[in-house]
Amino acid sequence: MIEFFNALQDPNIPFLRQALIAGLLASFAFGIIGSYVVVKRITYIAGAISHCVLGGIGAALYLQYHAGLAWLTPLIGAIFAALLAALVIGLVSIYSKEREDSVIGALWVVGMATGIMLIAKTPGYVDPMSYLFGNILMITSQDLWIITALDVIVISLGILFYNRMLALCFDEEFARLRGINTRLYYLLLLCLTALTIVLMVRIVGIVMVIALFTLPAATAGNIGGRLWQMMAIATLLSMFCVTGGLAVSYQADLPTGATIVLLAGVLYLLVVVGAGLKKKMTKI
Amino acid sequence: MADQVIEFDNVSFAYGAVPVLSNVSFSIERNHSVCIVGPNGGGKSTLIKLILGLLEPDEGKVTILGGDPDDGRSQIGYMPQYIRYDQSFPVSVMDVALMGRIGKSAKIFYSQKDKNATMAALEGMGVADLANRPFNDLSGGQRQRVLIARAMACDPELLLLDEPTANVDPAVESQLHHILKELTERITVITVSHDLGFVSRLVDRVICVNRYVRIHPTSDITGEVIQDIYGGDIKMVRHDHCCSEEGHSHDRIF
Known part of the structure; x- marks a missing residue:
């Protein structure tokens, strides 16, 4: 553990520090938006959005090389793709008669396939694996600024619309009858979900980000009695998983993203089993 | 202030080619509580959605509190x-x-006024002491009362209750009966129910919905009328026998 804290202060390995800062910052957004997603039961939509992010990253890399758009970094591409995917899924579920789950499934793989295709057609060595499973070495200080800005936006909106979002998640029809524009708020929730996913894609990767999105929130749901309590607990759990995962992976030379996610998984399992046992005990 | 709380003027509605309501005209006056009854699929839910403005009529006009349902x-709880x-x-x-x-x-964010009004609504339903409890820990009857309190929290002109006795036991049913009786004296209460016995002493009129809408004074509800609404033989149990001023009535249908 001491080795990890020394490494954090080592000026020669800034990436570890940056990864920790990014992870801790993102934990707030994950706790808040993750809780909305879990109680609204739209985890699978978050999954589709995160996989579409690869399409955005591929497009960004491709256009950077072929069209000379230097500003179009993979992170910017990821933001665009995530928001686009969120809007498409949202509008389909609101307006189309198409089955929502089919559309989500289609978008899920098409987004990913587009990314792989575009990355393959971009000269130079780009390893899709680092996008799929995360690579903390890739976090630049510019990324850190963007992550901070997005984080602030997501957290502010998430807190500002707490009462309306709570009503939307709990009983959509009633919320609509009370004059809430439920379609607009649903789209907003999906967009906030998209931005939150982008925050953590660098660290844990596209495939595993969904775990960090839902596991701390689901764990917290077993503990907190109200939505804001669930959010606070999920934020703390997410921070714990990020810090613990980084430390363990650094110490034991393990893949960071996988370590963080496994830690979140173990915590969830323990709490679910614990809650189950407690219920049984009180019944006896 | 409009005297008609709800006004349906020749309203028709169909889901695709299937007509659900045809040429429906009726009105409900302020503080005249009514009950909506009818068989499943007869158009009760559609009627409610039209009142709430969740559906637009294909023909005709729905007026709520003198204006558009939207x-x-x-003003509707x-x-x-x-x-x-x-x-x-x-x-x-x-x-x-x-x-x-x-x-x-x-x-x-909610103001203190919002919180006070909500507490008052919970008190009115006798569930104020549960305010800080998790909603999931409540029994069915408690939940039902909390949901009525939620509907009452906005101080509505019109209270619309869809099957308030659907998931509660007889003891709770009689509690609800008392609560609703009080409410009908203050505001217009529209209850949707399959259980005519529950409402027949609360309301003045019964609105029967089975594609067409018929309105009966409660005292007129007889076996023939019920057979007409439900379109078949219905087993009636004379649950209690009471003679009101209007005459003799069968109070409970199963």
Whole structure:
């Protein structure tokens, strides 16, 4: 553990520090938006959005090389793709008669396939694996600024619309009858979900980000009695998983993203089993 | 202030080619509580959705509190029959009841006034002491009362209750009966129910919906009328026998 804290202060390995800062910052957004997603039961939509992010990253890399758009970094591409995917899924579920789950499934793989295709057609060595499973070495200080800005936006909106979002998640029809524009708020929730996913894609990767999105929130749901309590607990759990995962992976030379996610998984399992046992005990 | 709380003027509605309501005209006056009855699939839910402005009529006009249903619904307290919610949704009784205040105040966060009005509504339903309890810990009857409190939190002109006795036991039913009796003296209460016995002594009129709409004074509800509504033989149990001023009535249908 001491080795990890020394490494954090080592000026020669800034990436570890940056990864920790990014992870801790993102934990707030994950706790808040993750809780909305879990109680609204739209985890699978978050999954589709995160996989579409690869399409955005591929497009960004491709256009950077072929069209000379230097500003179009993979992170910017990821933001665009995530928001686009969120809007498409949202509008389909609101307006189309198409089955929502089919559309989500289609978008899920098409987004990913587009990314792989575009990355393959971009000269130079780009390893899709680092996008799929995360690579903390890739976090630049510019990324850190963007992550901070997005984080602030997501957290502010998430807190500002707490009462309306709570009503939307709990009983959509009633919320609509009370004059809430439920379609607009649903789209907003999906967009906030998209931005939150982008925050953590660098660290844990596209495939595993969904775990960090839902596991701390689901764990917290077993503990907190109200939505804001669930959010606070999920934020703390997410921070714990990020810090613990980084430390363990650094110490034991393990893949960071996988370590963080496994830690979140173990915590969830323990709490679910614990809650189950407690219920049984009180019944006896 | 409009004297007609609800006015249907020759309203028809169809889902695709299937007509659900045809040429429906009726009106409900202020403080005249009514009950909507009818068989499943007869158009009760559609009628409610038209009142709430969730559906637009194909023909005719619906007027709520003298205006468009979209404007009127902020004055309607609505209790749905089911709420499709997550059994482990982390929310307190107060959180749920406060949702009734949304749209009453335009603010992002609830004010003290919102909280006071909500507490008063919970008190009115006798569940104020449960305010801080998780909603999921409540019994069916307690939940039902919290949902009525949620509907009442906005001080509505019109209370619309969809099957208030659907999931409760007889003891709770009689509690609800008392609560509703009180409410009908203050505001217009529209109850949707399959259980005519429950409402027949609460309301003045019964609106029977089976594609067409017929209105009967409660005293006129006889076996023939019920057979007409439900379109078949219905087993009637004479549950209690009482003679009101209007005459003799069968009070309970199973």
